[in-house]
Amino acid sequence: xxxxxxxxxxxxxxxxxxxxxxxxxxxxxxxxxxxxxxxxxxxxxxxxxxxxxxxxxxxxxxxxxxxxxxxxxxxxxxxxxxxxxxxxxxxxxxxxxxxxxxxxxxxxxxxxxxxxxxxxxxxxxxxxxxxxxxxxxxxxxxxxxxxxxxxxxxxxxxxxxxxxxxxxxxxxxxxxxxxxxxxxxxxxxxxxxxxxxxxxxxxxxxxxxxxxxxxxxxxxxxxxxxxxxxxxxxxxxxxxxxxxxxxxxxxxxxxxxxxxxxxxxxxxxxxxxxxxxxxxxxxxxxxxxxxxxxxxxxxxxxxxxxxxxxxxxxxxxxxxxxxxxxxxxxxxxxxxxxxxxxxxxxxxxxxxxxxxxxxxxxxxxxxxxxxxxxxxxxxxxxxxxxxxxxxxxxxxxxxxxxxxxxxxxxxxxxxxxxxxxxxxxxxxxxxxxxxxxxxxxxxxxxxxxxxxxxxxxxxxxxxxxxxxxxxxxxxxxxxxxxxxxxxxxxxxxxxxxxxxxxxxxxxxxxxxxxxxxxxxxxxxxxxxxxxxxxxxxxxxxxxxxxxxxxxxxxxxxxxxxxxxxxxxxxxxxxxxxxxxxxxxxxxxxxxxxxxxxxxxxxxxxxxxxxxxxxxxxxxxxxxxxxxxxxxxxxxxxxxxxxxxxxxxxxxxxxxxxxxxxxxxxxxxxxxxxxxxxxxxxxxxxxxxxxxxxxxxxxxxxxxxxxxxxxxxxxxxxxxxxxxxxxxxxxxxxxxxxxxxxxxxxxxxxxxxxxxxxxxxxxxxxxxxxxxxxxxxxxxxxxxxxxxxxxxxxxxxxxxx
Numbered sequence: 001x002x003x004x005x006x007x008x009x010x011x012x013x014x015x016x017x018x019x020x021x022x023x024x025x026x027x028x029x030x031x032x033x034x035x036x037x038x039x040x041x042x043x044x045x046x047x048x049x050x051x052x053x054x055x056x057x058x059x060x061x062x063x064x065x066x067x068x069x070x071x072x073x074x075x076x077x078x079x080x081x082x083x084x085x086x087x088x089x090x091x092x093x094x095x096x097x098x099x100x101x102x103x104x105x106x107x108x109x110x111x112x113x114x115x116x117x118x119x120x121x122x123x124x125x126x127x128x129x130x131x132x133x134x135x136x137x138x139x140x141x142x143x144x145x146x147x148x149x150x151x152x153x154x155x156x157x158x159x160x161x162x163x164x165x166x167x168x169x170x171x172x173x174x175x176x177x178x179x180x181x182x183x184x185x186x187x188x189x190x191x192x193x194x195x196x197x198x199x200x201x202x203x204x205x206x207x208x209x210x211x212x213x214x215x216x217x218x219x220x221x222x223x224x225x226x227x228x229x230x231x232x233x234x235x236x237x238x239x240x241x242x243x244x245x246x247x248x249x250x251x252x253x254x255x256x257x258x259x260x261x262x263x264x265x266x267x268x269x270x271x272x273x274x275x276x277x278x279x280x281x282x283x284x285x286x287x288x289x290x291x292x293x294x295x296x297x298x299x300x301x302x303x304x305x306x307x308x309x310x311x312x313x314x315x316x317x318x319x320x321x322x323x324x325x326x327x328x329x330x331x332x333x334x335x336x337x338x339x340x341x342x343x344x345x346x347x348x349x350x351x352x353x354x355x356x357x358x359x360x361x362x363x364x365x366x367x368x369x370x371x372x373x374x375x376x377x378x379x380x381x382x383x384x385x386x387x388x389x390x391x392x393x394x395x396x397x398x399x400x401x402x403x404x405x406x407x408x409x410x411x412x413x414x415x416x417x418x419x420x421x422x423x424x425x426x427x428x429x430x431x432x433x434x435x436x437x438x439x440x441x442x443x444x445x446x447x448x449x450x451x452x453x454x455x456x457x458x459x460x461x462x463x464x465x466x467x468x469x470x471x472x473x474x475x476x477x478x479x480x481x482x483x484x485x486x487x488x489x490x491x492x493x494x495x496x497x498x499x500x501x502x503x504x505x506x507x508x509x510x511x512x513x514x515x516x517x518x519x520x521x522x523x524x525x526x527x528x529x530x531x532x533x534x535x536x537x538x539x540x541x542x543x544x545x546x547x548x549x550x551x552x553x554x555x556x557x558x559x560x561x562x563x564x565x566x567x568x569x570x571x572x573x574x575x576x577x578x579x580x581x582x583x584x585x586x587x588x589x590x591x592x593x594x595x596x597x598x599x600x601x602x603x604x605x606x607x608x609x610x611x612x613x614x615x616x617x618x619x620x621x622x623x624x625x626x627x628x629x630x631x632x633x634x635x636x637x638x639x640x641x642x643x644x645x646x647x648x649x650x651x652x653x654x655x656x657x658x659x660x661x662x663x664x665x666x667x668x669x670x671x672x673x674x675x676x677x678x679x680x681x682x683x684x685x686x687x688x689x690x691x692x693x694x695x696x697x698x699x700x701x702x703x704x705x706x707x708x709x710x711x712x713x714x715x716x717x718x719x720x721x722x723x724x725x726x727x728x729x730x731x732x733x734x735x736x737x738x739x740x741x742x743x744x745x746x747x748x749x750x751x752x753x754x755x756x757x758x759x760x761x762x763x764x765x766x767x768x769x770x771x772x773x774x775x776x777x778x779x780x781x782x783x784x785x786x787x788x789x790x791x792x793x794x795x796x797x798x799x800x
Contacts, residue, residue: 032076033131035160035167036754038138040068040505041445041563044107044120048072048136054755057158058172058685060570060583063179064147065511068504070107071139071158071169073131079163080130084139087157089170097156097173101145104158107138107501110475112484115441121478122491123499131162142504143173151177153685172685174583176570180514183227184286188451188513189424189461190506191230191292191400192223192489195469196278197249202470202492207249208274213281218496219468220285226503227510229289229461231282232357233275235341237309237320239294240359244469244487245480248294251275254310254337260321265332268310270340279350290398291350292357292383293341296334296369297325299359300386304368308333325368338377355383355398359465360430363389385428385463394418399425400463403435406453416458424460427453431486436553438464438502440478440485447502448562451509452550455516462506464489468497512566519543519569522576539576542782546572561587571791584687584758588779588794590616592637592644594753601738603699603727605647609638613647616778618763622787624780631765631774633676639798641743641750648676648737648763650697655728655735656767657698666702668716670694676737677762679706679793682746684758687790691720691746697735699726708788720745753800758793 036050037057050072061067071084084106086099106127107120120138131137139160154173159166180186196216197207205211235252242248253271260268279291298305304325312319323330345351356373358366366389373380381397384390391405394415406412406427419425429435429450436446436453450462469487471480478484489506490497523543526536550565568585591614599607613636620627634649656674661667671677674697681690688708695701705718723740743751761778777787779794 033079033160033162033165033167034074035169036072037169038070038072039563040070040140040501040508041443041448041561042070043441043444043501044070044072044136044138046109046118046135048074050074050754054752055168056170056172056685058174059143060174060176060567061143061145062176062511062515062570063145063149063151064182065180066142066144066507068508069141069143069171071141071160072136073139073160073162073167074136075131075133075162077133078130079165082129082131082137082162083127083160085159085161086141087159089155089157091155094153094155094172095150097154097171099156101143102156103142103144105140105142105499107140110440110478110484112441113477113479114439114484119440121440121485121500121502123501123504140501140504145173145175147179147182149175151175174685176574176583178515178518178570178573180511182286183507183510184224184229184288186227186510186514187460187517188227188454188510189229189289189426190227190510191290191426191461191463192228192467193292193463193465194219194223194232194467195244195248198244198246198468198470199492201246202474213277215496216278217281217285219490220282220287222490222497222499223282223467224285224287226507228287231279231287231291233278233291233293234295235275235293235337236295237307237318239298240300241298241303241305244466244471244482246469250309251278252341254308255313256310256319257313259312259319260308260310260329260333262328262332265336268333268336269313270337270344272344276348279348289353290383291354293354294357295359296356296372297358297361297365299361301360302362302365304365306330325365331372334372335376338373338380342377342379351379355381357383358385358387358389360386361389362387363392365389381423386430395422397423399423401425401427401459403427403429403453404432406457409457412457426461426463427457427459428463428465430465431482433483438485438489438506439483440500440502441483442485442502443559444501444505445560445562447505448509448512449551449560450506451513452516452547452562452565455513456547456551468492509562512562512569515566515569515573516543516547519573519576522573526576535576538783539572542572543569545782584684584791584793586779586792586794590614590635590637590759590761590778590794590796592639592796592798594798594800595638595640595645598640598643598740599645601645601723601725601740603725603736603738605649605736605738609645610636610647613638616761618761618776618778620776620780621784622762622775622777622781623784624782628765628774628776631763631776633763633776635761635778637796639751641752643740643742644680644746644751644796646678646737646739646741646761650676650735650737650763650765652697652733652735652765654767655697656765656773657696658700659698661700663699663701666716667696667700668702670696670700670702671764673764674766675764677764677787678739678741679760679762679787679790680741680746680796681758681790681793682743682748684756684793687758690758690790690793691718691741693720693722693724693739693741695724695726695737695739697726697728697737699724706788708790713788751798753798755798757796757798758790759796760787760793762787 086102088096105123108122109118156171158169200212255269308321383398384396385400489503526532546568550562619632678693692704705715728735766773
């Protein structure tokens with residue numbers, strides 16, 4: 001009786017467990033929430049679709065660096081409430097990622113008329129209350145690594161909760177043993193022109209009131225945190241002719257008793273109190289490289305107009321006197337103001353960093369201005385941005401070339417040489433759509449690309465109009481007479497600026513510029529060190545190749561990838577220090593399609609599953625430079641939850657094989673004959689730990705566990721239990737190979753759609769010694785020499 005009762009209880013428990021499992025499976029099948037990593041270089045729209053569903057996401061950074069990551073969620077029905085949470089976790093050999101380093105924000109959507117759709121740009125601190133049906137919502141992570149952080153691996157998690165559903169991403173951060181300078185102390189010269197009056201206008205507070213100054217302090221801090229080096233001031237009334245629809249008031253108050261006329265300029269008085277307070281506030285925030293004073297002529301364009309706005313002390317009202325460069329009223333007014341400005345700047349110790357700024361002016365107009373400056377303020381430096389005058393000037397204290405001028409490389413190099421001891425030379429992009437830009441609809445990676453362009457051309461930095469010159473309603477109509485986002489990089493918040501994704505990516509590019517500068521200095525140091533000239537030359541060649549990869553806008557395949565190129569810079573910098581690189585530097589990608597069923601390899605590639613697979617070709621040496629058409633090799637991969645499959649189709653001239661070996665036992669030294677090889681890593685964060693599989697034309701084999709942190713690094717005792725088969729078509733000089741590798745042997749419980757592992761595919765072919773044979777790799781290894789360069793592993797992406 002007792003035994004029967006026990007059996008009954010067990011049966012009930014099993015039945016209950018069965019229904020729980022059925023319910024769990026039904027919940028999984030009925031799940032409406034998708035979540036995936038997007039990458040910070042991609043701009044979201046409400047219609048953005050899932051591109052990856054892998055739960056593991058990794059990034060790397062230097063100490064004192066700020067990096068961005070982006071995720072997205074989408075559902076088929078309304079889910080509420082919604083939020084994302086950072087969680088610290090721990091793993092063997094890793095530190096816990098402090099959530100105090102992580103800021104979570106949510107990209108909001110604004111209408112972009114140029115594209116006729118909503119696009120993500122402002123980064124909001126609060127999540128939306130719900131996930132709307134068939135609507136993609138972004139999640140933006142900003143990770144700030146302290147300067148005192150210990151190098152190494154950090155583990156954390158991002159948990160996304162929407163209604164009763166949740167998704168979790170495992171975050172891996174590798175902090176490299178390098179330290180970036182602070183954003184205000186780095187070498188990149190960021191000169192984003194400011195419009196402080198717009199802050200008062202949008203906040204609806206009086207101009208230069210205590211409330212206005214409190215807000216401006218927040219904007220100053222934000223500019224400094226993004227690397228701003230220059231202070232924009234206005235020294236005359238409306239120097240840009242209200243080009244956004246609103247007046248730019250002067251920070252210097254001009255006063256005159258009555259109506260100004262030529263010959264009476266000595267009666268002018270000047271109040272610098274607003275100018276001083278703004279400059280001091282910006283300097284307190286750490287922005288102190290230059291003070292830009294706009295301007296002695298209205299900009300931009302051909303006009304010679306300069307409106308002299310002043311307070312009539314007799315009435316207390318503003319008067320505006322239109323003058324033109326070269327006329328007497330102009331000459332007299334500036335002949336009085338400029339000496340007063342110079343005296344004031346000297347009193348504050350600011351003269352050496354102050355420039356009179358000019359925006360896209362022709363040489364003829366500038367010649368008239370130069371005459372005035374030479375006569376009345378020869379100590380003052382000038383900043384020329386664009387226009388014919390900038391392209392001809394080697395003597396301007398600061399020169400800002402238009403992006404279009406950079407195509408004349410020889411002329412730019414000559415100009416830079418002439419200006420070496422004069423002052424900074426930067427570049428700018430304007431309202432044209434042909435160049436990389438920072439419009440809301442610009443590809444998001446373009447903002448990050450801009451500092452790379454500066455480095456490529458030997459320029460000091462980047463200039464842009466404007467930081468916060470907002471149109472009437474920036475939230476509902478960010479486009480006005482200018483492209484959406486052309487006149488602003490941040491949005492107005494209640495207590496200060498709201499960052500845009502563009503603004504964050506520009507900062508990321510500035511950090512890339514600083515890392516490139518570190519690498520350049522290391523190469524220069526090696527070049528001067530006896531016995532290291534070849535190493536320096538090799539590093540420089542690869543650095544320039546990396547820069548070309550980041551900035552090439554004429555690619556037929558793919559797009560410029562400053563994010564991936566930054567990893568290559570990190571690897572080169574690590575190598576230059578004599579350390580082993582731990583960063584992946586290859587963008588090669590192979591798509592592994594889902595197979596509806598498992599199958600046993602037989603070497604026959606006429607199967608339906610291979611006919612529909614994505615094939616790639618390998619026909620060069622491992623450096624990618626020397627062609628081997630006689631050994632052209634086609635490769636493909638498919639997967640099921642339990643296995644990953646590989647296929648090779650290999651052309652050959654003659655076969656170089658071990659004839660007398662036992663195919664039942666693995667063959668050490670198989671790589672000394674013809675062979676195809678798979679190196680695969682299902683745990684990409686463990687760069688130096690991966691698995692090697694080799695098969696020869698006559699189906700000899702070896703599998704190895706590789707750990708390059710150990711000696712010896714290859715373990716032949718490891719057994720994966722993989723299956724393999726080959727076929728030789730002697731008539732057509734082609735041999736084929738199939739491999740089936742268990743996911744479990746690679747440390748993965750199973751394979752799922754959206755997962756991305758690291759992989760490289762190889763072939764050794766031909767007779768003779770190694771220098772006579774042909775060694776090929778799918779993801780190139782520029783330095784050559786060995787297949788065992790895991791940082792050059794490409795990506796295998798599993799799709800369904």
